[in-house]
Amino acid sequence: MGVKEKVVSIDKLSFDELELELGALQRRCRELGIPVLVVMEGLSAAGKGTMINSITLPLDPRWFKVTCIAAPNDDERMRPFLWRFWRRIPAAGRLAIFDRSWYRALLDYQVQDEMEGGSVEKVLGDVRAFERQLIDAGIVIFKFWLQVSKKEQKKRLEKLQSNPATSWRVSQEAIERHWKYYEYQKSVDHMIKQTDCPDALWKIVQTDTMGDASLEVLRHLVETLRDHVLLWEEGHKPGSSVPAEKEMPSSKDAPSLRDLDLSQSLDKKEYAKLLVKRQRQARDLEHEIYRRRIPVVIVYEGWDAAGKGGNIRRLTQNLDPRGYEVIPISAPNEVEKSHHYLWRFWSDFPKAGHITIFDRSWYGRVMVERVEGFCSEADWKRAYREINEMEENFHHFGAIVVKFWLQIDPHEQLRRFRARENNPTKRWKLNDEDWRNREKWPQYEEAVEEMVRRTHTDWAPWTLVESNCKRHARIKTLDTVIASIEKKL
Amino acid sequence: MGVKEKVVSIDKLSFDELELELGALQRRCRELGIPVLVVMEGLSAAGKGTMINSITLPLDPRWFKVTCIAAPNDDERMRPFLWRFWRRIPAAGRLAIFDRSWYRALLDYQVQDEMEGGSVEKVLGDVRAFERQLIDAGIVIFKFWLQVSKKEQKKRLEKLQSNPATSWRVSQEAIERHWKYYEYQKSVDHMIKQTDCPDALWKIVQTDTMGDASLEVLRHLVETLRDHVLLWEEGHKPGSSVPAEKEMPSSKDAPSLRDLDLSQSLDKKEYAKLLVKRQRQARDLEHEIYRRRIPVVIVYEGWDAAGKGGNIRRLTQNLDPRGYEVIPISAPNEVEKSHHYLWRFWSDFPKAGHITIFDRSWYGRVMVERVEGFCSEADWKRAYREINEMEENFHHFGAIVVKFWLQIDPHEQLRRFRARENNPTKRWKLNDEDWRNREKWPQYEEAVEEMVRRTHTDWAPWTLVESNCKRHARIKTLDTVIASIEKKL
Numbered sequence: 001m002g003v004k005e006k007v008v009s010i011d012k013l014s015f016d017e018l019e020l021e022l023g024a025l026q027r028r029c030r031e032l033g034i035p036v037l038v039v040m041e042g043l044s045a046a047g048k049g050t051m052i053n054s055i056t057l058p059l060d061p062r063w064f065k066v067t068c069i070a071a072p073n074d075d076e077r078m079r080p081f082l083w084r085f086w087r088r089i090p091a092a093g094r095l096a097i098f099d100r101s102w103y104r105a106l107l108d109y110q111v112q113d114e115m116e117g118g119s120v121e122k123v124l125g126d127v128r129a130f131e132r133q134l135i136d137a138g139i140v141i142f143k144f145w146l147q148v149s150k151k152e153q154k155k156r157l158e159k160l161q162s163n164p165a166t167s168w169r170v171s172q173e174a175i176e177r178h179w180k181y182y183e184y185q186k187s188v189d190h191m192i193k194q195t196d197c198p199d200a201l202w203k204i205v206q207t208d209t210m211g212d213a214s215l216e217v218l219r220h221l222v223e224t225l226r227d228h229v230l231l232w233e234e235g236h237k238p239g240s241s242v243p244a245e246k247e248m249p250s251s252k253d254a255p256s257l258r259d260l261d262l263s264q265s266l267d268k269k270e271y272a273k274l275l276v277k278r279q280r281q282a283r284d285l286e287h288e289i290y291r292r293r294i295p296v297v298i299v300y301e302g303w304d305a306a307g308k309g310g311n312i313r314r315l316t317q318n319l320d321p322r323g324y325e326v327i328p329i330s331a332p333n334e335v336e337k338s339h340h341y342l343w344r345f346w347s348d349f350p351k352a353g354h355i356t357i358f359d360r361s362w363y364g365r366v367m368v369e370r371v372e373g374f375c376s377e378a379d380w381k382r383a384y385r386e387i388n389e390m391e392e393n394f395h396h397f398g399a400i401v402v403k404f405w406l407q408i409d410p411h412e413q414l415r416r417f418r419a420r421e422n423n424p425t426k427r428w429k430l431n432d433e434d435w436r437n438r439e440k441w442p443q444y445e446e447a448v449e450e451m452v453r454r455t456h457t458d459w460a461p462w463t464l465v466e467s468n469c470k471r472h473a474r475i476k477t478l479d480t481v482i483a484s485i486e487k488k489l
Numbered sequence: 490m491g492v493k494e495k496v497v498s499i500d501k502l503s504f505d506e507l508e509l510e511l512g513a514l515q516r517r518c519r520e521l522g523i524p525v526l527v528v529m530e531g532l533s534a535a536g537k538g539t540m541i542n543s544i545t546l547p548l549d550p551r552w553f554k555v556t557c558i559a560a561p562n563d564d565e566r567m568r569p570f571l572w573r574f575w576r577r578i579p580a581a582g583r584l585a586i587f588d589r590s591w592y593r594a595l596l597d598y599q600v601q602d603e604m605e606g607g608s609v610e611k612v613l614g615d616v617r618a619f620e621r622q623l624i625d626a627g628i629v630i631f632k633f634w635l636q637v638s639k640k641e642q643k644k645r646l647e648k649l650q651s652n653p654a655t656s657w658r659v660s661q662e663a664i665e666r667h668w669k670y671y672e673y674q675k676s677v678d679h680m681i682k683q684t685d686c687p688d689a690l691w692k693i694v695q696t697d698t699m700g701d702a703s704l705e706v707l708r709h710l711v712e713t714l715r716d717h718v719l720l721w722e723e724g725h726k727p728g729s730s731v732p733a734e735k736e737m738p739s740s741k742d743a744p745s746l747r748d749l750d751l752s753q754s755l756d757k758k759e760y761a762k763l764l765v766k767r768q769r770q771a772r773d774l775e776h777e778i779y780r781r782r783i784p785v786v787i788v789y790e791g792w793d794a795a796g797k798g799g800n801i802r803r804l805t806q807n808l809d810p811r812g813y814e815v816i817p818i819s820a821p822n823e824v825e826k827s828h829h830y831l832w833r834f835w836s837d838f839p840k841a842g843h844i845t846i847f848d849r850s851w852y853g854r855v856m857v858e859r860v861e862g863f864c865s866e867a868d869w870k871r872a873y874r875e876i877n878e879m880e881e882n883f884h885h886f887g888a889i890v891v892k893f894w895l896q897i898d899p900h901e902q903l904r905r906f907r908a909r910e911n912n913p914t915k916r917w918k919l920n921d922e923d924w925r926n927r928e929k930w931p932q933y934e935e936a937v938e939e940m941v942r943r944t945h946t947d948w949a950p951w952t953l954v955e956s957n958c959k960r961h962a963r964i965k966t967l968d969t970v971i972a973s974i975e976k977k978l
Contacts (some may be wrong), residue, residue: 020914027917049710052810057802057850061848066810097813165773168780244785284654291657313546321541321555322588328551359550425509428516 011417018218019054025225026059026095031288032232033092033338035139039101042146043188044174047207047294049101053144054214055221056097063305064095069104078293078352080397081123082130084284086346089134093340102127102346106191108173124194129389131200133278135338136239136382140228142198144217145192150181152208176389199238238383242378249388254456255464257449260407279318285485286355294488295399298481298482299361302406303444304434305416307470309408312357314474315481329364341365341375341383342390354366362387366451371443384454395459402484403460404477405448406467410441501710508547508709513585515548522581523719524628525714527968528590531635532677533663534645536589540635543703544710545586553584563888565643565840567782569886570594570612571619577621577837580827588829591616595680597662611682611885618878620689625728625871626829630689631718633706634681639670643699688727695700710952738877743945744953749896754958767967768807774974775812775844782841783977784888785969788850791895792933793923794905796959800895801846805965813844818853830854830864830872831879838883851876855940861933873943876946884948890971892949893966894937895956901931 012023029036033481038055040048052066067088076084084104090096135141148156157178158164163323177184179418192202202222207213231237266274289296298315300308327348336344342362350356365387369381383479391401408416417438420430463480465471498571502510518525527544529537541555547636556577565573571591579585586684596610624630629875636686639644646667647653666673681691692709720726755763778785787804789797803811816837839845854876859869897905906927911920943952952969956962 016621040895049809049811053806053808056810057806061815062800062819063800066814068811071566074931076563141831163773165776169776284652287658289653309550312550317542319542320538321545322538322557323585324549325555330551 010219013066013219013222015215016216018215018222020374021222022218023060026063027169027220027228028229029095029140030093034228034232035090035092036095036142037090037139038095038097038142038144039095039103040099040144040146041101041103041107042144042207043153044177045146045153045160046146046169047210047213048146051144051207051214051217052097052099053145056218059095063093065090066097066099069098069100069102074353076211078364079278079349080399081395082126082393083346083349084344085127085130087338089343090139091335093338099217102130103191103195106195107188108399109312113446126389126396127195128197131195131197131209133386133389134340135197135199136386137341138237138239140225141193142221142224143200143202144213144220145170145204145395146207146213147204148207150178151409153178153181153433167289217363233265236243239382240376240378241382243385248381249385249454251453251458252333254453255462256452257407257445260385260464260466262407262409262412262466262468264466266471266475268471271471271475274475275314275334275478278475278482280315281476281482282315283318283320283489285482288489289355289400289485292322292489294485295350295352295394295397296355296481297394297399297401298355298357299363299401299403300357300359300406301361301363301367301404302465302467303408303413304437304465305413305420305429306406306408307473308359308406310470311404311467311474311477312323314437315478318356319355323353324357325350326357326359327432329358329360338452341369346390350399352398353415362390363451363455366454367444367447370447382470383450387455388457389462391455391457392462400484400488401460403424403455403462403465405452406473407464409465412439412468413438498707501707502711503789504704504707506709507704508681511544511707511713511714512547512549514711514718515552515716518550518584518629519549519582519712520867521718521958523717523721524579524581524626525584526579526628527584527624527633527710528588528592528630529586529588529635530590530592530634531633531696532637532673533644533666533901534642534649535635535637536699536702537635539701540633540696540706541588541700541763544706548584548722550803553586554579555586555588558587558589558591558647564840567784568867568880569888571882572838573613574619575832578829578832579628581633582827591619592684594681595684596677596858615882615885616684617686620684620686621871622875622878624688625875626685627727628829629714631710631713632684632689632691633709633962634691634693635702636693637696639667642667642670682850694824706847707795713908719904720947728871729865729867730873732870734822734941738943738946739871740942740945743967744951745941746894746934746953748894749953749955751898751901751955752956753961755960755964757921757960760960760964763964764803765969767964768803771967772807772809774971774978775808777978778844778889778974779812780861781978784839784841784886785844785972785974786839786883786888786890786968787844787846788852789846789848789895790850790852790893791954792897792902792904792955793845793926794918795895795897795907795956796962796978797848798894798964799959800956800963801848804967805846807843808948812842813846814839814846815846818847818849829877831859836878839888841887849924851879851942852940855943856936859936860929873940876944876948880946880949881942889977890949891945891970892951894951894953895962895971896953897956899927901957902927 010018026407034408040052042048056064056066065088069084080330085102088096088098106120108126131141157170160170166398193203203217205213206214261482300312302308312326316326325348332341332344345358345362348356348358365375365383366380369375394401417430418433420426452462452464462478465473465480499507505944529541531537546553546555554577558573561573574587574591577587593610595616646659646663650658668682681693685691694702694705760777789801792798801815805815814837820832821830834851836848837845837847854864854872855869858864883890906919906923909915941951941953952966954962954965954969
């Protein structure tokens with residue numbers, strides 16, 4: 001069932017008809033898998049709660065969720081500013097409604113001294129990138145700003161205050177903002193101007209008369225959703241245009257696989273000595289970053305049988321398990337597949353003071369997904385910038401980001417595959433996919449080179465690790481982790 | 490690949506062989522879908538962290554996860570005591586390792602005045618029921634208690650204190666417990682005795698010599714897991730014995746569908762007047778429970794087309810969306826299916842001060858799952874007690890639990906199905922399954938009667954709602970919610 005045939009001019013629809021139409025559009029979004037995100041912001045007592053109730057009344061409750069954004073709690077404060085919003089973005093076919101949002105920080109800072117999430121410029125940049133990433137992934141974003149006149153606001157605040165059940169809802173800040181109504185309005189206008197992106201325009205709604213306001217909001221929702229549904233039905237999904245070369249990041253200082261000397265090695269005795277020493281240092285540093293509340297993200301990528309597992313075990317062997325976590329990344333499950341590809345990685349971001357080690361990572365997007373065709377060319381080409389932006393977010397929060405590529409040559413890989421085949425206790429590690437991937441060595445090599453060139457940044461540099469000799473590789477990764485933490489301290 | 494053929498006496502295995510065997514058993518558990526939970530508790534400086542690292546070294550990191558239990562954070566304090574543990578129980582084939590656990594509260598209370606989670610008796614009861622429920626669902630539980638001598642503990646605490654990187658780890662409490670070593674030991678012995686269930690026995694391990702201790706822990710893990718794997722391979726899963734009638738709860742005061750007068754109705758005018766009044770009351774009460782931090786759980790069950798959706802909408806229409814959430818329950822997804830059936834409901838428990846409305850619920854276990862054969866007879870017969878225990882947990886935390894069964898008769902259902910068929914804007918609400926379910930009316934009716942009889946408790950009573958007249962039903966549910974909250978206040 002399409003919606004094309006029954007397009008009636010929106011202006012002619014009554015309130016009840018608009019409600020029915022919104023319900024039908026929600027079901028159509030569900031069928032097509034369109035994720036929708038509605039942000040409801042506005043002045044105090046502008047009627048955000050009432051408006052949300054009026055939107056949700058005609059909806060099927062199975063597919064929407066209202067999230068209320070208060071000040072961040074303990075756990076949220078220990079993560080980058082956007083973490084709690086990333087975790088709540090809608091999956092395919094779902095509708096997420098935010099009562100307040102990431103704009104809370106940008107607005108409250110106008111009346112407070114401290115800014116959640118760092119400087120205004122950083123937060124603005126992060127927010128713009130966040131919305132662009134969601135839109136490029138096909139999420140439809142609505143941003144409503146509810147506006148109430150000073151006179152009406154006064155009336156509503158007084159009414160809330162006069163009822164003992166609701167008086168606590170009128171905060172001192174709300175009163176202060178009311179006193180400085182026109183001054184505050186200027187900051188709001190400024191903020192709106194700065195975040196009015198073409199694909200996520202603000203819709204400003206006057207709410208002195210709630211009935212008219214609801215009608216306006218419903219109309220806007222129906223009109224915009226209709227357009228999106230039509231585009232999807234015709235196959236025009238957003239984010240499908242391939243970015244031009246100049247829109248894709250590139251680093252001149254990035255290391256290259258070609259420059260590696262894979263003959264580097266370390267003898268057993270020297271290795272044993274260094275290992276104990278480095279593991280002890282790593283443990284002391286683990287305690288130190290815990291005390292200073294610095295989060296550490298370590299990414300392991302590399303060829304099959306390059307020794308990622310063994311390498312990670314040597315890194316963590318002497319660490320306190322309370323301080324680190326290893327997140328192994330395999331193909332996404334049903335729930336992960338229905339979300340933005342970065343969603344699961346954001347969710348696993350370490351608490352400040354902890355270490356998260358990703359055994360494979362978001363770089364799958366520009367490697368296996370690219371080579372195997374699991375995503376479109378536009379998707380993986382866009383990913384370089386998106387990944388850099390995510391890592392920059394981590395960096396803004398004070399995180400240390402360390403990225404390893406474990407390099408071996410095809411002969412060494414073959415030798416290890418054969419050894420696995422012949423060892424009954426290691427045979428399970430090898431499967432048909434490993435052999436298939438091996439046949440695509442040149443394509444993967446090209447993808448790796450481009451990945452390193454495009455995502456080697458000041459805040460999250462790549463370290464290529466010569467891994468034909470596992471001992472050399474293990475000490476080199478330990479050394480790199482230690483040096484990265486010491487640099488930060 | 491079974492493990493049967495290669496059973497070698499555990500005592501003859503070297504440390505390296507035990508590690509290999511543990512790795513193999515983990516993979517076998519993965520294949521069979523056995524969930525494993527390891528609790529590591531012990532005295533301060535008894536070596537919990539070291540022991541966990543030594544267990545995890547031979548494991549495949551993709552299938553285990555270490556969780557460290559500190560004092561509960563803001564968000565966790567706003568939920569029942571067991572909430573944060575329920576959320577972290579292992580899925581099928583996964584291994585969850587807890588560094589400290591639900592025993593933290595039971596142990597710390599020995600040296601503190603305040604008890605997390607209520608009185609000791611309540612917590613002990615809740616913990617025992619929790620472990621039994623997990624075991625009945627096939628989760629293998631290990632509980633290790635690491636014991637260190639007073640002399641060795643002193644040495645280790647001093648060593649930690651002397652290193653500036655680790656001195657902060659020695660808390661004042663740890664020192665106090667060290668001073669009262671023998672006194673504290675008595676409380677520990679008592680606690681262990683009280684929670685030493687046949688299927689979740691404590692394993693006490695002396696850790697003055699860490700090497701021997703690791704060997705003992707590995708041996709115990711390998712031995713026990715082998716037994717479980719053998720049982721599973723032979724088809725003997727735990728929890729498969731059907732509970733006897735006397736082990737199943739039953740209430741004499743439970744209402745019955747037969748006593749309902751479905752002719753009850755309410756005229757439009759009276760309804761309109763009452764609705765506005767009740768909705769206003771509900772909103773005031775919503776604010777009041779928020780202020781007093783009381784969580785409210787509302788369950789909606791009922792026949793297809795009984796009017797659950799419309800009823801919920803009337804209840805929430807005037808509520809502040811910041812204070813409530815509607816959780817629609819449909820068939821479990823991939824991730825939910827791999828967990829204990831109560832896992833997703835525990836996860837959705839409201840924050841203190843908030844209302845969660847479940848549109849269908851955990852009662853699916855004893856209705857659709859029973860009637861359609863989606864679970865075994867043992868599973869649904871066990872569920873009555875499990876559900877009562879879960880709701881009692883909510884009650885211990887101070888929650889209000891309201892449960893509705895919306896009753897209509899078969900004629901009224903048919904009338905509504907036909908009306909949906911003929912209304913293009915409502916046709917989507919009706920599907921083949923609704924017709925199929927209708928054919929099983931008598932089986933469902935029997936299941937409903939038994940459900941109400943077995944789960945009608947003081948702390949979570951059922952309200953049967955005559956719903957042939959939707960107006961009557963809507964006012965009755967509003968009245969019941971209002972009365973339940975007022976009673977608590």
